[in-house]
Amino acid sequence: MSARPVGRPVPAEGLDGTYSQSWFPLCLSTELPPGQVLGVDFLGGRVAVFRGAAGGPARVVSGYCAHLGADLSVGHVEGEHLRCRYHGWRYDGSGACTSTGTGEPVPPRARLFSFPSRESHGIVWAFNGRRPLFDVPGLPVPPDELLLRHTVLDEAPVDPWLVAAQTMDVQHFLLQHGFALDDGDDPNDAVTATAHSMGYPLRLTTPDGQRLDLRVEIHGTSVFRQTGTLDGRWFCWLTALRSIRPGVSRPYFVLGARRAEGGADPAADEAFLDDEAFLDRAMGVMMGMLADDAPVLLTLHFRPGLLTRSDRALGRYLEYLRRYPRADPGCGEISRDAPG
Numbered sequence: 001m002s003a004r005p006v007g008r009p010v011p012a013e014g015l016d017g018t019y020s021q022s023w024f025p026l027c028l029s030t031e032l033p034p035g036q037v038l039g040v041d042f043l044g045g046r047v048a049v050f051r052g053a054a055g056g057p058a059r060v061v062s063g064y065c066a067h068l069g070a071d072l073s074v075g076h077v078e079g080e081h082l083r084c085r086y087h088g089w090r091y092d093g094s095g096a097c098t099s100t101g102t103g104e105p106v107p108p109r110a111r112l113f114s115f116p117s118r119e120s121h122g123i124v125w126a127f128n129g130r131r132p133l134f135d136v137p138g139l140p141v142p143p144d145e146l147l148l149r150h151t152v153l154d155e156a157p158v159d160p161w162l163v164a165a166q167t168m169d170v171q172h173f174l175l176q177h178g179f180a181l182d183d184g185d186d187p188n189d190a191v192t193a194t195a196h197s198m199g200y201p202l203r204l205t206t207p208d209g210q211r212l213d214l215r216v217e218i219h220g221t222s223v224f225r226q227t228g229t230l231d232g233r234w235f236c237w238l239t240a241l242r243s244i245r246p247g248v249s250r251p252y253f254v255l256g257a258r259r260a261e262g263g264a265d266p267a268a269d270e271a272f273l274d275d276e277a278f279l280d281r282a283m284g285v286m287m288g289m290l291a292d293d294a295p296v297l298l299t300l301h302f303r304p305g306l307l308t309r310s311d312r313a314l315g316r317y318l319e320y321l322r323r324y325p326r327a328d329p330g331c332g333e334i335s336r337d338a339p340g
């Protein structure tokens with residue numbers, strides 16, 4: 001029996017202790033009210049996510065205390081500081097220890113790693129690196145005009161980049177989902193890329209006759225953004241996955257529509273769908289795609305095997321992944337002997 005031919009491998013998340021320098025979703029904004037701290041498993045370790053009592057920005061710091069390693073998520077927020085439950089060391093939003101419980105001087109190197117963080121689309125995000133290489137992708141509609149719906153799934157046995165690879169797998173839209181691409185369209189010829197993103201226009205008809213006219217993009221290795229129309233009405237979809245540990249991630253979905261788009265009058269237009277009904281419909285399309293993909297994605301032993309001409313976009317994405325910058329969680333500053 002001959003060995004299965006494979007191309008050069010794509011580095012798995014966690015290989016040699018490094019992960020993609022990308023944005024990852026940590027929690028929903030609604031899970032982090034003012035004065036709250038949460039512990040989140042992230043990049044093979046743990047982070048504490050907290051918000052000061054005054055309701056300012058979400059802060060993301062390494063999850064174990066610099067003193068003896070207590071899990072800071074069992075501590076408390078006091079004012080704008082995070083206080084360790086064990087011996088009362090206090091940390092500010094930059095991760096600096098500002099006081100000890102006894103009042104003794106703070107040891108000079110007592111600090112936590114502070115991950116770059118953002119809050120957008122109802123999600124708290126962290127970047128794996130000292131400084132973000134790009135920003136969380138935005139949406140082309142002002143937040144006050146958007147109606148968003150969030151869905152968070154359980155942990156899945158897959159790295160984020162492999163879920164994102166579906167987007168660049170043009171064949172699977174036809175063969176797995178049964179979509180018909182517009183005549184003459186081959187997304188393989190329309191891919192554009194930057195150092196930290198890749199995307200293309202995707203125009204298709206679903207098996208039940210719904211029209212999708214989209215732009216689909218991967219940002220970093222862990223964020224998928226789709227904008228465009230379903231039967232002429234604008235909607236957007238984000239899939240973002242948090243790398244929890246090697247081979248395991250947690251998916252966050254954001255579905256959005258414009259409120260009462262176009263001033264349509266339900267009484268005058270029988271085809272008009274109200275906002276919630278339209279979101280239900282778009283959700284049905286996206287969840288239908290997920291249902292098609294899940295049996296394969298959750299059991300796939302991915303190797304870049306023998307690619308064909310229709311895999312040009314996928315091949316380009318695999319090369320992007322091979323070159324993608326990676327870093328230790330906390331850039332080596334998180335104590336290696338801390339728990340997790």
Ligand code: FES
Pocket residue numbers: 065066067068069070084085086087088089
């Ligand atoms: S372990 Fe946190 S203050 Fe001692």
Ligand SMILES: [Fe+2]
Pocket residue numbers: 166172177289293
């Ligand atoms: Fe798919």
